[in-house]
Amino acid sequence: MSEAANPAALRCPAPLxxxxxxxxxxxxxxxxxAQLVARHFLPHFDNPxxxxxxxxxIVRVAAGEVAISTDSFVVQPIEFPGGNIGSLAVHxxxxxxxxxxxxxxxxxxxxxLEEGLSLAVLDRVIAAMAGAARDAGVPIVAGDTKxxxxxxxxxxxxxxxxxxxxxxxxxxxxxxARPGDAILVTxxxxxxxxxxMAAREGLSFESAITSDSASxxxxxxxxxxxxxDVHVLRDPTRGGVASALNEIAASSDVGIEIDEPALPVPExxxxxxxxxxxxxxxxxxxxVMVVFVPEAxxxxxxxxxxxxxxxxxxxxxxxxxxxxxxxxxxxxALGSTRVVDxxxxxxxxxxx
Amino acid sequence: MKYxxxxxxADIARTLxxxxxxxxxxxxxxxxxCGGQTHTIVRQGLDELLEGAVEMIHGPxxxxxxxxxEQIDKALAIAARPxxxxxxxxxxxxxxxSECDLQQVRARGGNVKVVYSPLDxxxxxxxxxxxxxxxxxxxxxxxxPANAMAVHRARALxxxxxxxxxxxxxxxxxxxxxxxxxxxxxQGFLAAGHVCAVMGYTxxxxxAEKYKVPIVVTGFEPVDILEGISLAVHQLEEGRHAVENxxxxxxxxxxxxxxxxxxxxxxxxxxxxxxGIGEIPMSGLQLRxxxxxxxxxxxxxxxxxxxxxxxxxxxxxxxxxxxxPPQCAAFGTACTPERPLGAPxxxxxxxxxxxxxxxxxxxAGAAS
Numbered sequence: 001m002s003e004a005a006n007p008a009a010l011r012c013p014a015p016l017x018x019x020x021x022x023x024x025x026x027x028x029x030x031x032x033x034a035q036l037v038a039r040h041f042l043p044h045f046d047n048p049x050x051x052x053x054x055x056x057x058i059v060r061v062a063a064g065e066v067a068i069s070t071d072s073f074v075v076q077p078i079e080f081p082g083g084n085i086g087s088l089a090v091h092x093x094x095x096x097x098x099x100x101x102x103x104x105x106x107x108x109x110x111x112x113l114e115e116g117l118s119l120a121v122l123d124r125v126i127a128a129m130a131g132a133a134r135d136a137g138v139p140i141v142a143g144d145t146k147x148x149x150x151x152x153x154x155x156x157x158x159x160x161x162x163x164x165x166x167x168x169x170x171x172x173x174x175x176x177a178r179p180g181d182a183i184l185v186t187x188x189x190x191x192x193x194x195x196x197m198a199a200r201e202g203l204s205f206e207s208a209i210t211s212d213s214a215s216x217x218x219x220x221x222x223x224x225x226x227x228x229d230v231h232v233l234r235d236p237t238r239g240g241v242a243s244a245l246n247e248i249a250a251s252s253d254v255g256i257e258i259d260e261p262a263l264p265v266p267e268x269x270x271x272x273x274x275x276x277x278x279x280x281x282x283x284x285x286x287x288v289m290v291v292f293v294p295e296a297x298x299x300x301x302x303x304x305x306x307x308x309x310x311x312x313x314x315x316x317x318x319x320x321x322x323x324x325x326x327x328x329x330x331x332x333a334l335g336s337t338r339v340v341d342x343x344x345x346x347x348x349x350x351x352x
Numbered sequence: 353m354k355y356x357x358x359x360x361x362a363d364i365a366r367t368l369x370x371x372x373x374x375x376x377x378x379x380x381x382x383x384x385x386c387g388g389q390t391h392t393i394v395r396q397g398l399d400e401l402l403e404g405a406v407e408m409i410h411g412p413x414x415x416x417x418x419x420x421x422e423q424i425d426k427a428l429a430i431a432a433r434p435x436x437x438x439x440x441x442x443x444x445x446x447x448x449x450s451e452c453d454l455q456q457v458r459a460r461g462g463n464v465k466v467v468y469s470p471l472d473x474x475x476x477x478x479x480x481x482x483x484x485x486x487x488x489x490x491x492x493x494x495x496x497p498a499n500a501m502a503v504h505r506a507r508a509l510x511x512x513x514x515x516x517x518x519x520x521x522x523x524x525x526x527x528x529x530x531x532x533x534x535x536x537x538x539q540g541f542l543a544a545g546h547v548c549a550v551m552g553y554t555x556x557x558x559x560a561e562k563y564k565v566p567i568v569v570t571g572f573e574p575v576d577i578l579e580g581i582s583l584a585v586h587q588l589e590e591g592r593h594a595v596e597n598x599x600x601x602x603x604x605x606x607x608x609x610x611x612x613x614x615x616x617x618x619x620x621x622x623x624x625x626x627x628g629i630g631e632i633p634m635s636g637l638q639l640r641x642x643x644x645x646x647x648x649x650x651x652x653x654x655x656x657x658x659x660x661x662x663x664x665x666x667x668x669x670x671x672x673x674x675x676x677p678p679q680c681a682a683f684g685t686a687c688t689p690e691r692p693l694g695a696p697x698x699x700x701x702x703x704x705x706x707x708x709x710x711x712x713x714x715x716a717g718a719a720s
Binding site (some may be wrong): 261274276277324327329332333334335336337338339341344345348 | 356360365369394396397398401442443445446455468574689699713
């Protein structure tokens with residue numbers, strides 16, 4: 001007699017254990033959501049504020065002004081040489097807080113997950129994020145997760161918000177550049193953008209270029225002591241060094257002069273840029289900053305930056321001038337001058 | 353980088369500049385034909401360093417700049433179709449058509465992808481057999497072999513969902529057209545090194561002879577360009593008019609035979625419109641009849657489309673050296689890098705865009 005003939009033996013199949021992929025149920029607010037948080041997020045992000053699991057986390061901060069910055073990360077590919085979207089989301093926001101001279105206190109993280117995202121990928125992203133936050137000594141104290149249908153997002157998006165305490169004795173701002181300032185750059189440029197481009201689908205050249213994604217807070221702390229009169233700090237992310245300098249020239253209503261031979265572009269990055277017809281000045285960075293400092297403190301600033309591995313390649317890039325306000329001019333190796341303009345949109349690879 | 357840094361050496365470049373200045377007894381007017389050379393000249397400020405000895409006119413050798421409006425409009429029409437994946441080199445995406453550009457088509461739902469090689473586009477067609485993949489085959493003789501190869505290989509592989517929208521132009525007829533113009537000012541040419549690497553330079557010899565102009569096949573690095581200019585200036589000072597080859601590390605007189613053979617197997621000469629300049633007889637390439645099945649114009653029924661160029665844009669006069677960009681009434685007003693009327697305002701190295709930046713700098717009181 002077969003089993004099916006006996007009604008007493010009929011059983012509903014047990015629901016499958018959530019598999020290796022993000023499902024819509026993970027965003028339902030039900031048991032799957034709780035599992036996602038308990039199994040994937042909390043073990044990595046463990047800290048007392050987050051462990052409260054309330055509607056909001058409570059954090060104690062000292063009295064004074066705070067700096068708040070928020071940024072959304074949509075990078076594709078999610079994982080790239082030198083990092084992934086998780087470490088990038090931490091570094092990016094920590095750096096934005098650090099550029100105001102503030103000391104970061106805590107971070108929050110919001111996730112938009114696409115149905116079908118591999119949980120293994122999500123775990124690696126979360127681990128990298130937690131590692132980056134731990135290295136920086138900044139806890140992720142609040143978070144949120146939503147799941148959208150397949151096709152409605154590109155794997156996963158992350159928004160991070162950072163809160164930092166302003167240091168009253170160290171107040172860099174984009175509007176504070178003054179004629180006579182030296183302009184420094186803390187490391188080799190254009191690595192992040194080219195690493196992403198090289199890793200992107202359809203670009204068939206071999207490359208070992210790694211992203212420079214890193215927290216700049218340790219360098220900012222060195223400057224705090226060595227060059228307290230720093231006027232401007234800026235991490236040249238999207239749009240690269242060229243766009244950052246143009247923004248500063250406009251905010252401070254000053255002219256900027258940079259020296260082409262001083263531009264620290266690694267050989268492999270330069271070669272990749274040549275091949276694709278891109279200008280490294282417009283390529284994104286995630287682990288370098290430009291520093292505007294009065295000439296009198298420029299050598300101290302450089303010396304301090306170079307004591308840290310992240311600042312070992314720090315160099316002078318140029319200077320602030322009173323002439324040609326709001327224009328960034330580049331002196332070529334030959335002694336001619338060209339204007340470094342803001343691009344109307346994305347940099348497009350050239351055919352000729 | 354090896355084989356490149358030698359040609360970017362600032363000391364050698366300065367020596368060459370001094371040599372040109374010492375040799376020139378008057379200001380000579382030269383035209384670099386190729387957009388790649390314009391790029392170097394503008395980025396390195398070579399024209400500024402040669403001021404008074406040589407005036408460089410940035411010629412019609414940027415494929416982005418000379419692709420006619422009607423080809424752009426055809427591209428836009430094809431790219432907007434739901435079954436199409438439209439592939440292109442990156443800098444074609446911002447070139448304005450009559451109503452919009454490829455980026456805007458993408459924003460409205462068109463599937464437009466940047467590729468770095470026509471063979472990437474062919475591979476895309478193989479991966480998406482349910483789509484029509486179209487490659488925008490623009491360029492001079494330099495890109496023609498790779499584009500011919502893509503068509504050739506598509507046939508060999510039996511790929512039927514791949515077509516090319518051809519807008520190929522060739523250099524010698526353009527040089528001839530410039531020299532034939534009654535108000536021509538160009539006294540010597542730097543021919544495009546990469547074009548000649550494919551085609552050789554025998555085609556230029558009768559031109560140099562007939563119009564009595566020096567033509568120097570020139571590379572793309574600052575030292576290459578300064579050497580090319582130096583050779584041309586020497587010829588002019590001596591009253592000679594020969595074809596000389598500065599770019600000997602890449603160019604042979606006969607060019608590259610297999611590449612030429614492939615190009616002539618797939619393409620044939622045809623009359624072609626140049627943006628801002630008009631039609632130049634037998635100045636372009638089109639697919640041969642036996643490759644017609646790969647012609648996007650036929651597959652998507654846009655072959656008959658014609659468009660009138662905006663009268664306000666004087667790109668043609670700029671590209672042939674008749675006017676300088678600021679002499680155009682639209683310059684800096686109706687036409688800016690943010691809202692370009694014509695292609696020379698599109699890329700940062702386009703003649704109009706370069707002048708636009710320089711004008712801002714000079715107005716700000718930086719240079720005399």
